[in-house]
Amino acid sequence: xxxxxxxxxxxxxxxxxxxxxxxxxxxxxxxxxxxxxxxxxxxxxxxxxxxxxxxxxxxxxxxxxxxxxxxxxxxxxxxxxxxxxxxxxxxxxxxxxxxxxxxxxxxxxxxxxxxxxxxxxxxxxxxxxxxxxxxxxxxxxxxxxxxxxxxxxxxxxxxxxxxxxxxxxxxxxxxxxxxxxxxxxxxxxxxxxxxxxxxxxxxxxxxxxxxxxx
Amino acid sequence: xxxxxxxxxxxxxxxxxxxxxxxxxxxxxxxxxxxxxxxxxxxxxxxxxxxxxxxxxxxxxxxxxxxxxxxxxxxxxxxxxxxxxxxxxxxxxxxxxxxxxxxxxxxxxxxxxxxxxxxxxxxxxxxxxxxxxxxxxxxxxxxxxxxxxxxxxxxxxxxxxxxxxxxxxxxxxxxxxxxxxxxxxxxxxxxxxxxxxxxxxxxxxxxxxxxxxx
Numbered sequence: 001x002x003x004x005x006x007x008x009x010x011x012x013x014x015x016x017x018x019x020x021x022x023x024x025x026x027x028x029x030x031x032x033x034x035x036x037x038x039x040x041x042x043x044x045x046x047x048x049x050x051x052x053x054x055x056x057x058x059x060x061x062x063x064x065x066x067x068x069x070x071x072x073x074x075x076x077x078x079x080x081x082x083x084x085x086x087x088x089x090x091x092x093x094x095x096x097x098x099x100x101x102x103x104x105x106x107x108x109x110x111x112x113x114x115x116x117x118x119x120x121x122x123x124x125x126x127x128x129x130x131x132x133x134x135x136x137x138x139x140x141x142x143x144x145x146x147x148x149x150x151x152x153x154x155x156x157x158x159x160x161x162x163x164x165x166x167x168x169x170x171x172x173x174x175x176x177x178x179x180x181x182x183x184x185x186x187x188x189x190x191x192x193x194x195x196x197x198x199x200x201x202x203x204x205x206x207x208x209x210x211x212x213x214x
Numbered sequence: 215x216x217x218x219x220x221x222x223x224x225x226x227x228x229x230x231x232x233x234x235x236x237x238x239x240x241x242x243x244x245x246x247x248x249x250x251x252x253x254x255x256x257x258x259x260x261x262x263x264x265x266x267x268x269x270x271x272x273x274x275x276x277x278x279x280x281x282x283x284x285x286x287x288x289x290x291x292x293x294x295x296x297x298x299x300x301x302x303x304x305x306x307x308x309x310x311x312x313x314x315x316x317x318x319x320x321x322x323x324x325x326x327x328x329x330x331x332x333x334x335x336x337x338x339x340x341x342x343x344x345x346x347x348x349x350x351x352x353x354x355x356x357x358x359x360x361x362x363x364x365x366x367x368x369x370x371x372x373x374x375x376x377x378x379x380x381x382x383x384x385x386x387x388x389x390x391x392x393x394x395x396x397x398x399x400x401x402x403x404x405x406x407x408x409x410x411x412x413x414x415x416x417x418x419x420x421x422x423x424x425x426x427x428x
Contacts, residue, residue, distance in 0.1 A: 003378070014348035015340060021351065022381040061374050063340070068323045072330060083333030086371040088364075088378075089395070090340045092402040093323035099407075101399055105319055109282045109307035116286060119297030126229060126277070126304045134228035137235065141423035144358065149404070150302075157300040160275050164217070164302075167236040176407045181303070183400040183407070185315055188306040190363070190397040193313075193390045194422065204424040209355035210414050 001025065004059030006052065006074070008032075008039035011090060012065030020045035029055045031074070056081045061088065068093040068102075110151070110181035122178055123152035123161045128187035130195055130202035139169035146205030147171040149187065151180040173208050215239065218273030220266065220288070222246075222253040225304060226279030234259035243269045245288070270295045275302065282307040282316075315396075324365070324395035336392055337366035337375045342401035344409055344416035353383035360419030361385040363401070365394040387422050 001024050005016040008030035016039055020026040026047040030036040036049035056062065056078055066074055068091035075082065093102045110124040126134075126148060133139075139146055148170040152158045158174060165172035175184060187206065194200045215238050219230040222244035230253055234240040240261040244250040250263035270276065270292055280288060282305035289296065307316045324338040340348075340362060347353075353360055362384040366372045372388060379386035389398060401420065408414045 001374075010345040011340075011348060014345055014351075018348060018351050018382050019378060022378075022383075024378070024381075061378065064327070071327055076330065079331060082331045084335075086335045086337060086368070086374055087327070087331065088340065088375055089324045089327050089336055089338045091323055091327075092341050092399050093326075094403070094406075099403075099411075101403060105396075105400060109305055110303045112307075113278070113285055113301070113303050113305075116290065117293060117296045117301065121298075121300045122303055123300060124303045126225075126302065127306050131224040131228055134225060134232060137228075137232050142425065144421070144423050146423060154300070160215075160300055161302055164233060164236075164238070164275065167238075168232050169236075173408070174412060175404060176412055180404065180407055182319075183404040185306050186319060186397040186400040187404075189308070189313075189315060190389060190394065190401075192308075193394055193397070194387070197313075198388060198390055200422075200424050204422060207358070207421045207423050208408070208414075208418060209358045209360060209421050210418040211356065 001061065002027070002059045004029070004055040004062040005039070006055070006062060006064050007066030008035040009065065012063065013039040013042060015063060015065065015090070016047060017043035020047045027055045027058060052078060053081065056085065059085070061086050063088045063090055065090045067091065105182050108181035108185050110178055114178055121152065121154035121157035123150055123157050124178065124181035124184050125150035125161050125165065127184060128191045129205055130191065132202035133205060141203060141205055144207050145169070145171045147173045147208040149173045149175040149184050151175045151178055151184055153178045171207065215275065216241070216273045218243070218269040218276040219253070220269070220276060220278050221280030222249040223279065226277065227253040227256060229277060229279065230261060231257035234261045241269045241272060266292060267295065270299065273299070275300050277302045277304055279304045281305065319396050322395035322399050324392055328392055335366065335368035335371035337364055337371050338392065338395040338398050339364035339375050339379065341398060342405045343419055344405065346416035347419060355417060355419055358421050359383070359385045361387045361422040363387045363389040363398050365389045365392055365398055367392045385421065
């Protein structure tokens with residue numbers, strides 16, 4: 001299977017090298033030709049550097065690992081050659097400071113609630129797990145503990161919520177300021193889609209895998 | 215520690231029962247008084263039903279488990295009593311069909327890219343894991359396999375991407391249509407915040423815990 005990588009930065013280079021090791025015939029391209037050559041050399045397993053147009057023609061599966069803001073400029077001229085190809089969008093439309101999404105995400109329910117009750121301390125939590133899991137009073141699935149992400153601006157309030165989560169046996173994960181509720185509320189939609197639409201059922205949950213606590 | 219539950223539906227009732235078992239002194243309230251009484255009875259451990267105003271006065275920690283759309287109407291009149299309390303926002307501003315967020319989430323980078331390349335098959339994937347994990351060529355953390363969520367509208371294209379993910383050793387999770395990229399792109403922001411701002415480092419990843427495959 002031929003795999004093309006557009007963008008030979010850290011992500012593209014690493015994904016391409018891994019895919020090459022996994023048996024894919026990998027080609028890299030980059031605005032900077034030497035980056036593509038370096039990525040190919042690093043990947044080994046007959047990976048090669050190609051000009052964009054040739055890479056598109058040769059590959060059925062193409063990973064977009066360039067910055068989101070550059071996709072249109074870089075690939076727009078190739079529009080007709082991209083027909084029927086499978087493009088894997090690895091990009092994220094982040095703001096330049098990497099702190100938020102530049103499109104599509106402007107607020108959250110939690111932030112709106114905080115605007116209603118200015119003196120109260122709002123903490124977002126427990127919003128991305130099915131009621132059925134809470135009914136079961138079992139914080140584990142297959143021996144693994146479900147993570148409950150929580151976000152808020154008041155340290156003491158968060159400690160209280162973290163303690164509640166912990167006493168219920170879940171894995172509490174402090175996910176930062178209340179504004180990050182805009183990244184936790186989508187988790188609930190993902191959860192709902194996975195459980196109710198895509199057939200995973202309600203006995204599911206996310207776990208944050210990591211080496212330790214910060 | 216006193217814990218108040220506003221809303222005595224499935225989620226509120228279950229969370230309250232669990233917290234009561236974990237040693238919290240729990241009070242329920244509901245628009246429908248009998249729901250609050252049922253929840254208290256189900257919870258046991260001296261849990262009780264209270265009118266909203268009394269529950270607010272008694273509790274330092276209050277879980278909002280009513281529908282997002284009802285928060286303003288139900289709690290607006292209590293604004294002055296809510297000052298200094300900790301409100302845990304368990305709500306999600308979902309549309310009536312539960313399929314999307316009613317505010318703050320209107321599109322995604324992947325959907326915009328799909329609008330640019332109408333004939334190509336766009337699949338969102340690999341966007342919420344640090345490059346360092348890809349560099350490591352190790353899909354596991356602490357013995358657990360990281361899940362890679364992917365979303366797209368073309369079945370064959372998704373199969374190809376799922377195969378790539380699987381051959382790299384990750385756990386592929388089909389997260390539905392391309393529109394769900396608007397729930398996967400926030401995962402990347404959550405990942406960035408956890409890793410780079412909140413001190414978890416780059417060796418992290420999410421796993422979808424479940425009993426089996428759909």
